[in-house]
Amino acid sequence: MKFAAFIEYANQDVIAETRPAHRDYLTALREQGQLAMAGPFTDDSGALIVYEAETEEEVRAIIAADPFNSAGVFHSITLKPWNQVF
Numbered sequence: 001m002k003f004a005a006f007i008e009y010a011n012q013d014v015i016a017e018t019r020p021a022h023r024d025y026l027t028a029l030r031e032q033g034q035l036a037m038a039g040p041f042t043d044d045s046g047a048l049i050v051y052e053a054e055t056e057e058e059v060r061a062i063i064a065a066d067p068f069n070s071a072g073v074f075h076s077i078t079l080k081p082w083n084q085v086f
Contacts, residue, residue: 001052002036003059004082008046010075015044021067034062036084046075050082 009015029035029051036050053059059079068074 001054002082002084003051003053003056004080005049005051005059005063006046006078006080007049007074008076009044009073011072012044014071015068015073018067018071018073022073025066029062050084056081 026035026038026049034052036052038047038049040047051059051062053062056079063069063074063077063079066074
Protein backbone atom coordinates (compact mmCIF):
# COMPACT_ATOMS: atom_id res chain seq x y z
CA MET A 1 0.00 0.00 0.00
CA LYS A 2 1.13 3.53 -0.69
CA PHE A 3 1.22 6.25 1.97
CA ALA A 4 1.61 9.93 1.05
CA ALA A 5 3.52 12.04 3.56
CA PHE A 6 3.03 15.81 3.36
CA ILE A 7 6.00 17.17 5.26
CA GLU A 8 6.60 20.69 6.53
CA TYR A 9 10.24 21.67 7.13
CA ALA A 10 11.84 23.45 10.07
CA ASN A 11 15.51 24.14 10.84
CA GLN A 12 16.23 25.36 7.32
CA ASP A 13 19.87 25.95 8.30
CA VAL A 14 20.65 22.21 8.50
CA ILE A 15 18.95 21.13 5.27
CA ALA A 16 21.94 21.65 2.96
CA GLU A 17 24.38 19.75 5.19
CA THR A 18 21.92 16.90 5.86
CA ARG A 19 20.54 16.57 2.31
CA PRO A 20 23.22 14.13 1.02
CA ALA A 21 22.51 11.64 3.85
CA HIS A 22 18.75 12.12 3.38
CA ARG A 23 19.00 11.42 -0.35
CA ASP A 24 21.20 8.37 0.24
CA TYR A 25 18.54 7.11 2.65
CA LEU A 26 15.77 7.68 0.10
CA THR A 27 17.84 5.94 -2.60
CA ALA A 28 18.20 2.88 -0.35
CA LEU A 29 14.43 2.90 0.31
CA ARG A 30 13.73 3.05 -3.43
CA GLU A 31 16.10 0.14 -4.08
CA GLN A 32 14.26 -1.86 -1.38
CA GLY A 33 10.86 -1.06 -2.91
CA GLN A 34 9.78 1.15 0.00
CA LEU A 35 9.71 4.48 -1.86
CA ALA A 36 7.44 5.34 -4.79
CA MET A 37 8.37 9.01 -5.26
CA ALA A 38 9.78 11.97 -3.36
CA GLY A 39 10.61 15.61 -3.83
CA PRO A 40 10.57 19.03 -2.20
CA PHE A 41 7.93 21.67 -2.83
CA THR A 42 9.20 24.44 -5.11
CA ASP A 43 9.14 26.97 -2.26
CA ASP A 44 11.34 24.62 -0.15
CA SER A 45 8.77 24.71 2.69
CA GLY A 46 8.58 20.93 2.78
CA ALA A 47 8.18 17.84 0.65
CA LEU A 48 5.89 15.12 -0.59
CA ILE A 49 7.15 11.58 -0.10
CA VAL A 50 5.14 8.53 -1.13
CA TYR A 51 6.18 5.37 0.69
CA GLU A 52 5.36 1.72 0.00
CA ALA A 53 4.53 -0.20 3.19
CA GLU A 54 2.06 -2.63 4.70
CA THR A 55 1.06 -0.43 7.62
CA GLU A 56 1.16 3.16 8.82
CA GLU A 57 3.35 2.04 11.72
CA GLU A 58 5.93 0.74 9.24
CA VAL A 59 5.94 4.12 7.46
CA ARG A 60 6.34 5.98 10.74
CA ALA A 61 9.39 3.82 11.54
CA ILE A 62 10.86 4.58 8.10
CA ILE A 63 10.31 8.31 8.67
CA ALA A 64 11.83 8.13 12.16
CA ALA A 65 15.05 6.69 10.69
CA ASP A 66 15.39 9.41 8.02
CA PRO A 67 18.43 11.69 8.55
CA PHE A 68 16.20 14.75 7.97
CA ASN A 69 14.04 13.62 10.88
CA SER A 70 17.07 13.08 13.13
CA ALA A 71 18.35 16.57 12.24
CA GLY A 72 15.03 18.18 13.10
CA VAL A 73 14.16 19.13 9.51
CA PHE A 74 10.76 17.39 9.63
CA HIS A 75 8.57 19.82 11.56
CA SER A 76 5.17 18.26 10.87
CA ILE A 77 3.98 15.27 8.88
CA THR A 78 0.50 14.48 7.60
CA LEU A 79 0.36 10.84 6.55
CA LYS A 80 -2.47 9.42 4.44
CA PRO A 81 -3.01 6.10 2.62
CA TRP A 82 -2.98 6.82 -1.12
CA ASN A 83 -4.27 5.02 -4.21
CA GLN A 84 -2.27 5.66 -7.36
CA VAL A 85 -4.59 5.78 -10.36
CA PHE A 86 -2.19 7.14 -12.98
